[in-house]
Amino acid sequence: xxxxxxxxxxxxxxxxxxxxxxxxxxxxxxxxxxxSSQEGLERVRAELPDLIILDLMMxxxxxxxxxxxxxxxxxxxxxxxxxxxxxxxxxxxxxxxLEEDGYWMKADDFLDKPVQPAVLVERVARLLKGxxxx
Amino acid sequence: MxxxxxxxxxxxxxxIGQGCKRVLSAEGxxxxxxxxxxxxxxxxxxxxxxxxxxxxxxxGIGGLDLIRKVHxxxxxIIIVVITGYATIDTAVEATKRGAYxxxxxxxxxxxxxxxxxxGLEKRDLRLEAQRxxxxxxxxxxxxxxxxxxxxxxxxxxxxGVLVANLERQLVLWNSSAxxxxxxxxxxxxxxxLTHYLKNASIIEAFQEVLSGKDxxxxxxxxxxxxxxxxxxxxxxxxxxxxxGGTLLGAxxxxxxxxxxxxxxxxxxxxxxxxxxxxxSPLAAIEGWLEVVLSGAAGGGxxxxxxxxxxxxxxxxxxxxxxxxxxxxxxxxxxxxxxKMEPVRMxxxxxxxxxxxxxxxxxxxxSLKVDLPDSLPAVQADRQDMEKLFTNLISNAIKYxxxxxxxxxxxxxxxxxxAVRVRDTGLGIPADQLPRIFEDFFRVNDxxxxxxxxxxxxxxxxxRIVDSHFGHIEVESEPGRGSTFSVYLPYxxxxxxxxxxxx
Numbered sequence: 001x002x003x004x005x006x007x008x009x010x011x012x013x014x015x016x017x018x019x020x021x022x023x024x025x026x027x028x029x030x031x032x033x034x035x036s037s038q039e040g041l042e043r044v045r046a047e048l049p050d051l052i053i054l055d056l057m058m059x060x061x062x063x064x065x066x067x068x069x070x071x072x073x074x075x076x077x078x079x080x081x082x083x084x085x086x087x088x089x090x091x092x093x094x095x096x097x098l099e100e101d102g103y104w105m106k107a108d109d110f111l112d113k114p115v116q117p118a119v120l121v122e123r124v125a126r127l128l129k130g131x132x133x134x
Numbered sequence: 135m136x137x138x139x140x141x142x143x144x145x146x147x148x149x150i151g152q153g154c155k156r157v158l159s160a161e162g163x164x165x166x167x168x169x170x171x172x173x174x175x176x177x178x179x180x181x182x183x184x185x186x187x188x189x190x191x192x193x194g195i196g197g198l199d200l201i202r203k204v205h206x207x208x209x210x211i212i213i214v215v216i217t218g219y220a221t222i223d224t225a226v227e228a229t230k231r232g233a234y235x236x237x238x239x240x241x242x243x244x245x246x247x248x249x250x251x252x253g254l255e256k257r258d259l260r261l262e263a264q265r266x267x268x269x270x271x272x273x274x275x276x277x278x279x280x281x282x283x284x285x286x287x288x289x290x291x292x293x294g295v296l297v298a299n300l301e302r303q304l305v306l307w308n309s310s311a312x313x314x315x316x317x318x319x320x321x322x323x324x325x326x327l328t329h330y331l332k333n334a335s336i337i338e339a340f341q342e343v344l345s346g347k348d349x350x351x352x353x354x355x356x357x358x359x360x361x362x363x364x365x366x367x368x369x370x371x372x373x374x375x376x377x378g379g380t381l382l383g384a385x386x387x388x389x390x391x392x393x394x395x396x397x398x399x400x401x402x403x404x405x406x407x408x409x410x411x412x413x414s415p416l417a418a419i420e421g422w423l424e425v426v427l428s429g430a431a432g433g434g435x436x437x438x439x440x441x442x443x444x445x446x447x448x449x450x451x452x453x454x455x456x457x458x459x460x461x462x463x464x465x466x467x468x469x470x471x472x473k474m475e476p477v478r479m480x481x482x483x484x485x486x487x488x489x490x491x492x493x494x495x496x497x498x499x500s501l502k503v504d505l506p507d508s509l510p511a512v513q514a515d516r517q518d519m520e521k522l523f524t525n526l527i528s529n530a531i532k533y534x535x536x537x538x539x540x541x542x543x544x545x546x547x548x549x550x551x552a553v554r555v556r557d558t559g560l561g562i563p564a565d566q567l568p569r570i571f572e573d574f575f576r577v578n579d580x581x582x583x584x585x586x587x588x589x590x591x592x593x594x595x596x597r598i599v600d601s602h603f604g605h606i607e608v609e610s611e612p613g614r615g616s617t618f619s620v621y622l623p624y625x626x627x628x629x630x631x632x633x634x635x636x
Contacts, residue, residue, distance in 0.1 A: 012578070013414060013418060015418040015444055015448060016417075016418060016421065018444070019418070019421045019425055019431070022425060022431035022433065022437075022441070023425060023430045023431040026431045026432035036578075113417050114420045114421045114424070115421070116428075117424060118428065118430060121430065
């Protein structure tokens with residue numbers, strides 16, 4: 001587990017940032033953090049991460065959507081997989097899924113908050129494997 | 135004993151007069167006699183008569199003239215003409231002019247009595263008929279009055295009213311209905327429903343009631359969204375049935391529930407926001423516990439302790455959030471929960487400041503208070519006032535900078551006392567300023583994200599101030615600090631008393 005792949009965490013809740021960072025670091029990843037989509041975009045441009053984990057509900061309700069659109073329409077970054085973590089699903093009755101929302105949401109995978117560490121690690125590994133295979 | 139009837143005999147022949155009197159008195163009538171027409175007319179002015187016996191051939195006023203004059207005075211008097219053979223034609227003429235009958239001279243007493251009896255019966259019948267007619271007139275008038283009263287009441291109703299008959303024609307409506315539905319062509323009555331109504335849902339509801347398919351139907355309720363004007367109406371349609379249960383039409387009552395729907399929407403938004411706000415700290419707590427329990431993030435004992443402390447911190451803030459929600463609920467529950475009494479604001483502010491002094495000084499902040507001695511009392515709930523200044527001063531401490539200061543000062547104008555809480559803190563960006571009193575809104579930047587808060591503190595402040603008929607204002611400059619000003623109406627009587635003192 002010494003991949004040193006770079007993962008960018010974008011979340012406005014410092015607890016989740018730190019928690020996911022601890023879990024991912026423990027699994028050998030290098031972890032970057034950002035607390036806003038603006039900061040997140042800056043870090044993507046500066047650090048070119050291998051994976052982005054993004055909280056959907058940030059400062060503005062559509063921040064997650066515009067963030068993914070910006071990344072996925074940029075030829076430099078469009079291949080970076082995005083794992084969308086969200087707590088809106090149950091609260092609003094909406095359920096995001098790759099099949100239904102993938103076309104316009106442009107994220108590569110979705111997870112509901114709170115994320116089980118094991119699940120997080122498993123999904124991250126799968127997305128990174130897919131990226132390496134490309 | 136009351137006589138059966140009053141009878142007047144007008145005849146210049148005294149024999150006839152007295153004969154009639156004798157015969158008719160015996161029958162139980164009261165009989166008077168007048169010698170000629172002029173005297174007869176004078177008599178009917180003095181006393182009401184039911185029947186008159188009039189000789190046609192008299193000196194002075196003639197019989198025919200007398201009939202006219204009597205009937206001018208009282209059209210209900212029955213007149214029987216007494217006449218000799220030679221004047222039968224005149225007698226016939228007299229009956230044409232309103233006399234009841236005629237009696238040829240000489241006449242037998244029983245003929246006289248019989249004729250008078252029939253005449254009086256005729257009079258009774260006529261009076262009865264008149265009474266009935268009059269009564270009916272009165273009732274119709276009353277009905278017309280009721281009808282117009284009902285029209286007026288329906289016209290004044292805040293709810294819209296529409297009535298349609300079985301022919302699908304609109305037969306009654308009021309101005310509220312015209313306004314709500316923008317009824318067109320309301321000046322031409324009795325047209326088909328679709329002539330006036332454009333809303334498909336309400337037409338369809340009318341059709342359903344008017345179809346009469348469901349014999350037990352008592353009411354249909356529809357919610358109607360109108361684009362223009364932007365209204366939400368609750369329409370309740372009920373069949374109109376007669377006493378026998380036969381369907382006659384349908385009545386619709388429309389109520390404007392736009393405001394209610396807005397409140398309902400706000401409430402449900404609030405609930406979903408609350409759910410989200412409760413979920414975030416709970417998810418964080420669960421996340422930390424999971425990290426520690428699963429060991430997924432590794433870490434030594436000290437690290438695990440630190441993570442658990444984070445979970446505890448979030449649990450603590452969750453508790454604060456729940457307390458704030460309860461606080462809002464208490465204010466919302468309203469005046470019932472409030473105990474209004476004259477409260478000395480200087481006392482409350484001073485007490486709150488002292489409560490925070492240690493915390494402020496611990497952070498190197500200076501806390502200054504400048505309250506005039508003459509601050510009038512405010513009719514307020516003491517607990518609410520304490521909560522209000524606790525929230526404002528606590529914010530001034532939380533969002534301050536190192537070596538900053540907090541100043542609490544008060545002024546009085548002719549209507550309000552103003553208490554200002556001024557800090558030298560982070561300030562609020564202009565674009566976020568209008569939103570700071572919104573539920574759960576928190577100024578979002580790097581520095582504030584480290585500060586605990588529920589986003590409800592200022593909401594609570596605003597609700598408290600509102601419930602005391604005051605207002606709260608904020609001025610702020612990023613990097614310079616913020617000033618929150620609370621304006622509360624004070625007790626006027628007290629100032630008057632003061633003015634009244636020597």
